[in-house]
């Protein structure tokens with residue numbers, strides 16, 4: 073079976089050169105699911121994995137727009153429609169200068185298994201652009217979003233493909249995108265999630281990824297009769313996922329001591345309380361400033377750049393109990409993983425997608441800590457997007473408590489599915505295998521049922 077896994081990986085590397093993140097994501101799933109293929113040769117005969125690694129459709133397009141100086145700007149837009157076996161394509165849009173085809177294929181591939189774990193009927197997709205919203209005026213962001221949608225609208229729809237936000241795409245961007253879609257199509261449908269509350273959005277959607285990640289962490293702790301109360305927590309990122317992970321950690325009695333952005337991190341030994349979190353939210357969501365400004369308002373905290381050196385990033389070399397990486401892919405290296413364990417961290421729950429390198433994941437698994445991969449731990453975001461789609465279809469909106477309770481229930485179920493699948497395939501406690509296997513089985517069985525399409 074090892075040979076079969078290597079065959080698939082070699083095929084993906086040959087057909088998708090220079091896409092290391094996509095190769096990384098495929099390798100992890102193929103390695104986990106080789107246990108399933110061994111027991112069920114019918115999936116191999118039907119070439120299910122070969123089909124899963126090939127997107128159903130990839131759309132690449134030009135996005136021209138005019139900046140505030142009247143200059144012409146050209147960006148590249150993408151949508152990867154990866155797999156629609158269990159529902160319409162679903163997955164976020166990322167606006168960040170690092171965006172390229174390989175990164176979006178990794179994210180779309182991860183999304184397929186994550187969405188399957190949510191128990192809701194959603195296929196997997198991802199999209200975005202190399203546009204950098206940082207430093208752009210609202211007018212520039214609006215003109216970019218409008219131009220982006222002028223092409224994307226042909227390929228999406230409430231029953232076809234339903235994008236959402238991701239890095240660089242929050243409520244402001246979803247608003248501009250939705251406005252243009254509505255104008256072009258002349259219809260008001262649930263074509264995007266993460267919408268404003270007044271126009272089809274769901275309560276709890278902004279909070280969902282961060283809250284869900286912390287609910288998942290609590291479920292993991294419960295397997296050891298433990299809770300978050302009194303635990304020191306390291307958090308990376310200071311965007312949407314990080315902010316609401318922080319909020320839920322505080323609510324459950326944990327003590328968040330660090331947050332970061334792409335320039336550096338702050339360490340606040342006294343703990344980030346609700347008042348300090350409000351300051352971070354204002355800094356990031358309203359003033360759109362840098363995290364180092366936190367120290368100006370809270371001089372007892374310290375700021376340091378997050379540079380990776382031979383000794384790892386100082387951000388992950390701090391005494392703590394739990395870590396919640398909520399920024400971006402491959403932010404925890406093997407050295408960082410070793411530093412985390414050395415400093416006492418025994419739970420890592422990934423709010424971001426694939427934030428730990430494969431060698432870092434091996435360190436966590438070998439150490440036997442509670443380690444939840446992003447596709448399980450951050451699935452609360454897309455799950456609540458699924459709930460937003462249901463509310464849009466029914467033309468009604470559920471109260472906050474109802475959405476939150478559904479989210480909590482979904483995270484509990486995902487946790488249980490991971491635990492059960494990991495045990496059923498001989499690797500109890502391994503949430504990586506558990507998540508990959510549970511997600512794979514749902515999608516694979518739907519593909520088997522639907523024939524060769």
Ligand code: NDP
Pocket residue numbers: 170237238239240241242281308309310311312313314332333334335398399400401423424425450451453454
């Ligand atoms: P935001 O854009 O709101 O925040 C991203 C944060 O990560 C910012 O603090 C940003 O810093 C930092 N960051 C971004 N890129 C880098 C980088 N290359 N190096 C270091 N720091 C970086 O995005 P989200 O909070 O929505 O997303 C964070 C992660 O969570 C991503 O991996 C995303 O795919 C994942 N995710 C998000 C979901 C959602 O619902 N939003 C759902 C599931 C997963 P700066 O401001 O300096 O750029």
